[in-house]
Amino acid sequence: xxxxxxxxxxxxxxxxxxxxxxxxxxxxxxxxxxxxxxxxxxxxxxxxxxxxxxxxxxxxxxxxxxxxxxxxxxxxxxxxxxxxxxxxxxxxxxxxxxxxxxxxxxxxxxxxxxxxxxxxxxxxxxxxxxxxxxxxxxxxxxxxxxxxxxxxxxxxxxxxxxxx
Amino acid sequence: xxxxxxxxxxxxxxxxxxxxxxxxxxxxxxxxxxxxxxxxxxxxxxxxxxxxxxxxxxxxxxxxxxxxxxxxxxxxxxxxxxxxxxxxxxxxxxxxxxxxxxxxxxxxxxxxxxxxxxxxxxxxxxxxxxxxxxxxxxxxxxxxxxxxxxxxxxxxxxxxxxxxxxxxxxxxxxxxxxxxxxxxxxxxxxxxxxxxxxxxxxxxxxxxxxxxxxxxxxxxxxxxxxxxxxxxxxxxxxxxxxxxxxxxxxxxxxxxxxxxxxxxxxxxxxxxxxxxxxxxxxxxxxxxxxxxxxxxxxxxxxxxxxxxxxxxxxxxxxxxxxxxxxxxxxxxxxxxxxxxxxxxxxxxxxxxxxxxxxxxxxxxxxxxxxxxxxxxxxxx
Numbered sequence: 078x079x080x081x082x083x084x085x086x087x088x089x090x091x092x093x094x095x096x097x098x099x100x101x102x103x104x105x106x107x108x109x110x111x112x113x114x115x116x117x118x119x120x121x122x123x124x125x126x127x128x129x130x131x132x133x134x135x136x137x138x139x140x141x142x143x144x145x146x147x148x149x150x151x152x153x154x155x156x157x158x159x160x161x162x163x164x165x166x167x168x169x170x171x172x173x174x175x176x177x178x179x180x181x182x183x184x185x186x187x188x189x190x191x192x193x194x195x196x197x198x199x200x201x202x203x204x205x206x207x208x209x210x211x212x213x214x215x216x217x218x219x220x221x222x223x224x225x226x227x228x229x230x231x232x233x234x235x236x237x238x239x240x241x
Numbered sequence: 242x243x244x245x246x247x248x249x250x251x252x253x254x255x256x257x258x259x260x261x262x263x264x265x266x267x268x269x270x271x272x273x274x275x276x277x278x279x280x281x282x283x284x285x286x287x288x289x290x291x292x293x294x295x296x297x298x299x300x301x302x303x304x305x306x307x308x309x310x311x312x313x314x315x316x317x318x319x320x321x322x323x324x325x326x327x328x329x330x331x332x333x334x335x336x337x338x339x340x341x342x343x344x345x346x347x348x349x350x351x352x353x354x355x356x357x358x359x360x361x362x363x364x365x366x367x368x369x370x371x372x373x374x375x376x377x378x379x380x381x382x383x384x385x386x387x388x389x390x391x392x393x394x395x396x397x398x399x400x401x402x403x404x405x406x407x408x409x410x411x412x413x414x415x416x417x418x419x420x421x422x423x424x425x426x427x428x429x430x431x432x433x434x435x436x437x438x439x440x441x442x443x444x445x446x447x448x449x450x451x452x453x454x455x456x457x458x459x460x461x462x463x464x465x466x467x468x469x470x471x472x473x474x475x476x477x478x479x480x481x482x483x484x485x486x487x488x489x490x491x492x493x494x495x496x497x498x499x500x501x502x503x504x505x506x507x508x509x510x511x512x513x514x515x516x517x518x519x520x521x522x523x524x525x526x527x528x529x530x531x532x533x534x535x536x537x538x539x540x541x542x543x544x545x546x547x548x549x550x551x552x553x554x555x556x557x558x559x560x561x562x563x564x565x566x567x568x569x570x571x572x573x574x575x576x577x578x579x580x581x582x583x584x585x586x587x588x589x590x591x592x593x594x595x596x597x598x599x600x601x602x603x604x605x606x607x608x609x610x611x612x613x614x615x616x617x618x619x620x621x
């Protein structure tokens with residue numbers, strides 16, 4: 078029975094020492110420990126939130142980069158196309174000009190040739206006339222001296238005459 | 242560095258323990274009184290032996306070698322009409338003699354083992370009133386464990402202050418998960434305003450846990466069955482009772498005196514429901530008190546029972562005694578491990594139930610459907 082009979086002395090000691098323990102721990106142990114635990118939790122939460130924000134920002138940045146890249150690509154393509162067009166045009170122009178030039182040169186060359194030809198023909202004509210005159214002179218001279226010889230001479234002269 | 246500090250503190254404590262123990266043990270007063278067991282029966286009074294180990298005592302028994310009792314005598318402090326009496330319990334000679342009109346009751350009953358007033362002829366003087374606030378075994382154990390807990394947790398708190406929000410080190414690394422466990426328990430059981438009650442809940446949790454564990458150690462600094470003492474559990478339950486009822490809000494008292502949702506004839510003219518509710522207010526802490534006391538004491542009794550088996554069999558024949566001892570030791574070990582678990586569970590249960598009772602007392606009840614409807618129509 079002594080087991081379940083409360084002991085006044087022990088109750089007094091227990092009450093006093095438990096109150097002291099409660100006061101000491103409450104003031105010097107639980108307060109700083111719980112404060113630190115809360116602070117740590119807040120800090121961890123904050124860090125996690127910040128990490129999430131940073132992640133979000135990174136994603137945004139990546140999207141932006143992608144967009145920028147696409148824009149740059151488009152621009153590059155446009156520039157390239159433009160350049161290609163310009164170069165094609167330049168090439169075409171140059172080609173046309175060259176063709177025109179060559180055509181022009183050709184025409185003028187033909188004209189020159191024709192002129193030269195006419196000139197040459199005229200010169201040959203004149204020369205033939207002169208030579209004919211000379212031959213005639215000589216023939217006349219020979220005829221006067223010998224008939225036979227005269228004949229021979231003429232044919233000989235004609236042989237030497239080459240129009241080519 | 243925090244760990245070595247903590248270790249140093251613990252070692253310091255242990256040194257003091259050992260020093261005090263040795264000092265007290267080898268004082269001349271520890272001299273054994275040889276021929277004492279006049280009434281010692283031929284048989285073994287196992288029941289009495291076990292109870293003797295489980296209840297409080299005026300001396301801290303260390304060992305008995307060949308009927309010589311080596312124990313630490315503890316100071317007896319008595320306040321009576323004549324004033325304050327302080328003397329060593331060695332004057333009682335293990336309960337066989339009276340001193341200054343006081344003696345340790347040897348009769349079976351509720352007073353067995355307590356100090357009683359006796360007259361010259363050795364008869365009990367029932368009329369005498371006095372207050373016995375001796376430093377008994379349990380009181381000494383209480384003082385030691387309270388100082389140990391205080392030193393341990395304050396040094397841990399200092400580590401927290403020093404290290405700031407960084408990860409804990411040393412003893413705090415072991416204690417912190419337990420603190421967080423109690424905090425989560427409190428926040429789920431008490432509710433929104435749990436932080437106000439958290440210091441109390443943490444204190445009772447660690448107080449009960451440490452004393453449960455100390456009780457499992459079979460020799461000096463431990464061994465006192467503190468949390469298995471009804472006075473201690475009574476005080477703990479009383480604290481919960483006071484905190485619960487002091488912080489009880491309007492809804493709590495309304496529930497007790499005019500329980501909503503109950504037919505009126507259960508309240509008037511015979512206040513049946515209020516009566517039941519008021520009984521409930523008191524049964525809650527009483528159940529807390531009895532549960533802790535019974536669980537811890539029962540564990541100690543079972544452990545002692547297994548050890549006593551050796552002596553019961555040894556009394557029959559020494560071969561039987563030696564034969565039974567491995568089995569006894571095995572069961573004792575098994576029980577001790579179980580008690581280790583119980584030490585945690587009982588600390589947890591006491592804290593959890595205290596938190597639930599407090600939570601029930603401060604809970605803001607939702608209004609009745611009628612009241613809500615009324616307020617809605619008012620708003621309209």
